[in-house]
Amino acid sequence: MRKLKMHLHISLDGYASDAEGGFAWITYNDTIAAKAKELTGAADAVVFGPKTYKGMQSYWPTVPQDPAATPGELSHAAWLARSTKIVVSTNLPEVDADWDKSLLLRDPAELARLKAEPGGDIVSFGSPVLVRSCLERGLVDELHLFLNPLLLGGGQPVFGPGQNTKLRLLEALPLPDGVVALTYAPA
Numbered sequence: 001m002r003k004l005k006m007h008l009h010i011s012l013d014g015y016a017s018d019a020e021g022g023f024a025w026i027t028y029n030d031t032i033a034a035k036a037k038e039l040t041g042a043a044d045a046v047v048f049g050p051k052t053y054k055g056m057q058s059y060w061p062t063v064p065q066d067p068a069a070t071p072g073e074l075s076h077a078a079w080l081a082r083s084t085k086i087v088v089s090t091n092l093p094e095v096d097a098d099w100d101k102s103l104l105l106r107d108p109a110e111l112a113r114l115k116a117e118p119g120g121d122i123v124s125f126g127s128p129v130l131v132r133s134c135l136e137r138g139l140v141d142e143l144h145l146f147l148n149p150l151l152l153g154g155g156q157p158v159f160g161p162g163q164n165t166k167l168r169l170l171e172a173l174p175l176p177d178g179v180v181a182l183t184y185a186p187a
Contacts, residue, residue, distance in 0.1 A: 002115045003141035004047070005039055006124040006131045008158060010145050015155035016128035027148050027177045033072050035173070035181050036125070039144060040079050044120035047111065049127035050089035056080070056125075057099040086114070086122065088130055108133045115139070128158045135165050142185055143167065149178035 008016050009026045018025055048056060063069045063077035085102045088111070097104035105111065108130065114122065124130065134140050145158075166187035173181040 002045075002117065002119055003042075003121045004111060004115055004124075004134065004139055005043070005121055005142040005144060006127075006134060006140050007036060007039055007144040008126065008128060008131055008146070009148055010158050011148055011150055011152040011155075013151045013153065014158050015152045016126070016158045017156040018152050019154040021156065025148065025150060025152065027146075027179045029176055030072075031176050032146060032179060032181075035175060036144075036146075037072070037076070039121075039123045039125075040076070042121045043083070043123045045084040045086055045114070045122040046080065047086040047088060047122055047124045047127070047130065049130040050087055050092040052126040052130075053085070053087040053089075053092075053099070054096070057085075061099070086111075088133075108139065109137055111139050112137075128156050131158065132160050132163065135159075136163065138186065140186065142170070142183060145182040145184070146175075147180040147182055 010016055011025065017023055060077050060080045063073050081100070083101065085099050086105060087097050087102060088105045088108050090106055092104065094104055111122070111134065135143070167184035168187045169182070170185050171181065171183040175181055
């Protein structure tokens with residue numbers, strides 16, 4: 001059975017983006033990039049919510065032609081190009097799910113069917129609303145959080161009010177610049 005591994009950067013006060021929807025606060029360096037890349041090793045599919053999908057779709061196919069692209073960016077772009085891109089959305093028009101090798105799902109519960117099919121792991125990068133929805137449905141096998149050492153005071157919360165999901169810690173790894181990589185599984 002395939003695993004669903006979901007990854008997010010998170011502030012100490014539980015936000016995945018700032019009040020303007022921005023991500024400039026995220027700590028990123030080579031060590032953090034290498035840790036995130038570990039998720040793609042056994043994966044052949046990536047899942048996004050509609051906003052993240054559209055952002056990734058507009059950026060990653062352009063990377064191979066960018067002379068300033070780093071080796072890490074080129075590697076991730078190549079991985080994305082050969083991976084199945086899953087977008088979960090109730091209202092994204094089918095015509096907009098047109099990134100090569102894309103699959104549009106209307107309900108996160110449909111991920112259970114994909115997890116039962118043969119193949120590599122399914123990973124996500126971002127999409128806090130989708131992460132919340134998958135946690136509520138018991139679909140997440142591993143939750144990977146990069147805990148960034150700052151308080152945002154508002155923005156897109158990772159977890160919703162009243163959400164009660166028991167998790168067990170698999171790994172807590174301090175990374176450079178005060179970030180802690182946390183890996184959880186359902187309890």
